[in-house]
Amino acid sequence: MAALDLALFHVPIQRKERTFRSKEELTLDYTDTELRARYRFGREGILFLSDLVRDKLTRQTNRNHALSVEQQIMVTLRFLASGSFLQVIGDTLGLDKSTVSRVVDSVLDALCEKRNQFIQWPTNLNQTKAEFYEFAGFPNILGAIDGTHIRIKRPHHDEPSFINRKGYPSLNVQAVCDAKGRFTNINANWPGCCHDSHVFRTSQVCAHMERNGNWENGILFGDSGYPCRSFLMTPFLNPNEQHHRRYNRCHAITRSIIERTFGRWKRRFHILHSEIRMDPKKVTKIVLVCGILHNICIQLNEPDVAAEELVNEDVENGNNYNGQQDGRGIRQHIAETSFNRH
Numbered sequence: 001m002a003a004l005d006l007a008l009f010h011v012p013i014q015r016k017e018r019t020f021r022s023k024e025e026l027t028l029d030y031t032d033t034e035l036r037a038r039y040r041f042g043r044e045g046i047l048f049l050s051d052l053v054r055d056k057l058t059r060q061t062n063r064n065h066a067l068s069v070e071q072q073i074m075v076t077l078r079f080l081a082s083g084s085f086l087q088v089i090g091d092t093l094g095l096d097k098s099t100v101s102r103v104v105d106s107v108l109d110a111l112c113e114k115r116n117q118f119i120q121w122p123t124n125l126n127q128t129k130a131e132f133y134e135f136a137g138f139p140n141i142l143g144a145i146d147g148t149h150i151r152i153k154r155p156h157h158d159e160p161s162f163i164n165r166k167g168y169p170s171l172n173v174q175a176v177c178d179a180k181g182r183f184t185n186i187n188a189n190w191p192g193c194c195h196d197s198h199v200f201r202t203s204q205v206c207a208h209m210e211r212n213g214n215w216e217n218g219i220l221f222g223d224s225g226y227p228c229r230s231f232l233m234t235p236f237l238n239p240n241e242q243h244h245r246r247y248n249r250c251h252a253i254t255r256s257i258i259e260r261t262f263g264r265w266k267r268r269f270h271i272l273h274s275e276i277r278m279d280p281k282k283v284t285k286i287v288l289v290c291g292i293l294h295n296i297c298i299q300l301n302e303p304d305v306a307a308e309e310l311v312n313e314d315v316e317n318g319n320n321y322n323g324q325q326d327g328r329g330i331r332q333h334i335a336e337t338s339f340n341r342h
Contacts, residue, residue, distance in 0.1 A: 028043050028047075038074075039081060040077060041302065045300050046070060046077070048296070050069045050070045052111075053069070053073075053110035053114070057106060057110055067099075067103065073107060075095070075100055078093065080289070081268070081269060082270055083271035085277070108282075108285050108286065111292055118296060119183050120184060121208070122178060122184060129142065135250075135253055138250050141220070142178075142213075142217075144176065144258035145174065145220050148175070149164050149171070149172055150188070150283065151168055151169070151276065152169050152171060153276070155169065155279070161192075163193060165193075171192060171287065172191065172192050172193075173186065173187070174186070174187040174203060175291070179257060181264065183291045185204070186288060186291045187205070189284060196222075197225060200222075209231040214231060218231075220233070221233055221254055222234055223255065233251070236248055265291070268297065269294070272290060
C-alpha cells in the first residue's frame with residue numbers, strides 16, 4: 001500500500017525547455033554605415049581586427065553556439081563604442097553578462113599584445129617634422145604631448161590618490177601624437193592626483209628624449225603645465241615682445257592637434273567619456289586598446305578621421321642652433337629666428 005501511495009503521488013519532473021538567445025545583432029550583414037554606427041568599424045575593419053587576433057581568440061570547442069572571432073570582436077567594439085554596462089551590452093546582443101565579460105577580457109588581452117605594432121615612435125623624423133611644419137611654420141617638431149583624465153569609479157584601495165584636482169576619481173593619461181593624429185606613445189599608469197609634469201618626468205618618453213632629444217633630432221610640444229626643456233617647448237607665460245606673441249600663436253595652432261586627437265578618440269570610443277566602473281588596472285588596459293584601435297582606424301581610413309594629406313619632405317626645418325642646450329635658450333632662439341618679422 002505504501003508503494004502504491006508513493007506511485008500515486010509521484011509527479012514527473014517537468015524539464016524547462018532549452019532556449020537560446022538570438023544573436024542576430026552579431027552579424028556583418030549590415031551596410032558599412034550601419035556597422036560603423038554600432039561598432040565604429042566597417043566590414044573591412046572588423047575582418048582586419050579578427051584576422052589580427054584570430055590565433056588568440058579561436059575557441060577550441062565543438063559546441064554549436066560558441067562565438068566566432070568576428071562576434072567576439074563585435075561584442076568588444078560595442079562595449080567600447082557605447083560605454084554601456086556589460087549587462088546592457090549582453091541584453092542588447094542576446095548574451096549573458098558573464099559571457100560578455102569573458103569575451104571583453106579575452107579581446108582586450110589579445111589586442112594589448114599588438115601594442116608595439118600600432119603605437120610606435122616616429123622613425124621617419126624628417127617626414128614627421130615636415131608634417132608638423134605645415135600647421136604654422138614651426139620647425140623640428142616630433143610630437144605634441146598632453147594629458148587627459150579618464151573618469152573611473154572610486155577604487156576600493158588608495159582612493160585619495162585617484163581624486164584629481166576637479167574632485168572626481170580618474171586616471172591621468174599622457175599621450176603623444178604625430179601631425180596626423182596617430183598616437184605614438186600612451187601612458188595610462190598614473191592616478192588622477194598626479195600632475196602632468198610628474199607623469200612626464202617619470203615616463204619612458206622623457207627618458208628617451210633626455211638621451212636623444214635636442215634641436216637637431218627633434219623636440220616635443222607641450223602646454224604650460226610642462227617644464228620648458230631643451231627637448232620640450234612650452235609657450236611664453238608673459239609674452240612682451242611681438243615675436244614672443246607670434247611664437248605663442250603658432251605654438252597653440254600646432255599643439256592643438258593633440259587636443260583634437262583626444263576629442264576624436266573619445267567621440268569614437270564613448271567609454272572614455274563615461275565613468276568606467278572597473279578596477280584601475282583594467283581601465284588602463286581599456287585605454288591602451290582604445291589607443292590601438294584609434295590608430296587602426298586612421299590606418300584603414302575610417303571616415304570620421306580626416307584623410308591623410310601629402311607632405312613635402314623638403315620643408316625647411318628652421319635655422320641651426322649652436323647655443324646653450326637649455327629649454328629657455330632654445331625657445332628664445334626659435335622665437336627670434338622663426339617669428340621675428342619686421
